[in-house]
Amino acid sequence: MQNTNSTSEAGSQLERKSVFRNVKMLVLIYIVLSLATVGATVILQDNHDLVTPTVWVRGIIVAFTSLLMYGFASSAAKGSPKGLLRLRIAVTIMVPVIVVFLALPDSIPMWMKIEQGACGLVLLRVMSIIYGRRVRQLFR
Numbered sequence: 001m002q003n004t005n006s007t008s009e010a011g012s013q014l015e016r017k018s019v020f021r022n023v024k025m026l027v028l029i030y031i032v033l034s035l036a037t038v039g040a041t042v043i044l045q046d047n048h049d050l051v052t053p054t055v056w057v058r059g060i061i062v063a064f065t066s067l068l069m070y071g072f073a074s075s076a077a078k079g080s081p082k083g084l085l086r087l088r089i090a091v092t093i094m095v096p097v098i099v100v101f102l103a104l105p106d107s108i109p110m111w112m113k114i115e116q117g118a119c120g121l122v123l124l125r126v127m128s129i130i131y132g133r134r135v136r137q138l139f140r
Contacts, residue, residue, distance in 0.1 A: 013079070016138045020077030023087075023129055027070045030122045034063040037115050050109050058101065058108060062119065065090060069126075076130075081139055084130065091127050095120060 037059045044050045069090050075083025098120040101107050108116065129135060 012138060015134075016079060017077055019129065019134060019138065020073060023126055024070065024073045024077065026122050026126045026129075027066065027073050030119055030126075031063075031066040031070060033115060033119050033122070034059070034066040037112065038063050040111070050111060052109065054108055055112055058112070058116075062094075062116075065094060084135070084139055087126075088130055091123050091130065095123050095127060098123070 041051050041055055041059045069087060072083050072087035072090060076087055077083075098116050101116055102113055102120070
């Protein structure tokens with residue numbers, strides 16, 4: 001017969017995996033958007049109105065951070081408080097940076113503003129989960 005403590009611990013692990021399954025799926029969407037943007041940048045590179053140096057830099061940075069975020073989410077899903085902290089830091093930095101790029105006129109071409117807006121919405125959802133009460137309870 002299992003004791004209450006190990007049963008509770010197993011329940012917490014299952015709940016954490018369930019919560020972070022959603023987070024990881026959202027981060028995968030962010031990865032797909034980011035890598036598609038890098039792909040579009042390569043395809044459109046000869047059109048200097050659509051692909052500026054900022055598009056290259058921003059696209060590569062976003063793609064790289066999306067991959068890091070997936071690693072952080074995977075670590076948090078396994079119960080790592082450091083993984084959760086790293087994910088929170090990355091998301092908390094990226095969302096305001098996206099807002100700035102969207103707000104500044106001529107910072108990036110419209111096609112990338114649309115992509116960044118979609119990324120921002122995905123990350124806002126991630127943020128709402130990882131800062132939510134349920135995750136706080138799981139990492140007490």
